[in-house]
Amino acid sequence: MKFFITGERNSGKSYLVERVKALAKFTGFETRFDEDLVDLFISFFNGNSFLIGSRDNGRLKMVDEGFSSAAKLLGAIEIPSDHLLIMDEIGFLEEDSPEFQQAVVSALRRARHCLCVLRKGDFSFIGHLKSSMGIRSIELAPGNREQVFGRIAREIERERALLPSPGGDEGI
DSSP states (O other), rough: OOOEEEEEESHHHHHHHHHHHTOOOOOEEEEEETSSSEEEEEEESSEEEEEEEETTTEEEOOHHHHHHHHHHHHHHHHTTSSSSEEEEEEOGGGOHHHHHHHHHHHHHHHEEEEEEEEOOSSSSHHHHHHHHHTTTOOEEOOHHHHHHHEEEEEEHHHHHHHHHOSOOOOOO
16 A cells, blocks of 8 residues: 655645544654744654755755755664555655655665655656656545545555454554
């Protein structure tokens, strides 16, 4: 079960991720700006957070050290088979970090299940992911948000039903 979501700004991509997190065990990361919308952080669900971008005269510029640290962590992160790998989101800053790109590809290959948010636009890394890994993305919009959530929720339930249970409902 691998889902790749894209869509316009404010279409509900991150909200969808938050809803899905309530349904499954997960690992991975999310990217968020600080409250002033100046600094961009990648925050791993294990508690680690790195500054990966900062606005300079209105332009967002990559912070090499943050991407390097994030790449090392993502490349080594354990992804249990009953966990959903969440990457929210892969965007344009990744274009300038081959090390992070390799970590993303490695994580996707190691993960049995994933929910990955892809920034909408013409980005070479995202294009490479789609073509080299046979990825098709679902475009999220206000008119299909509930339908997409329902589809993901059904897949999680189906996967959970296939897992052996050690005396409880401990599946995905």
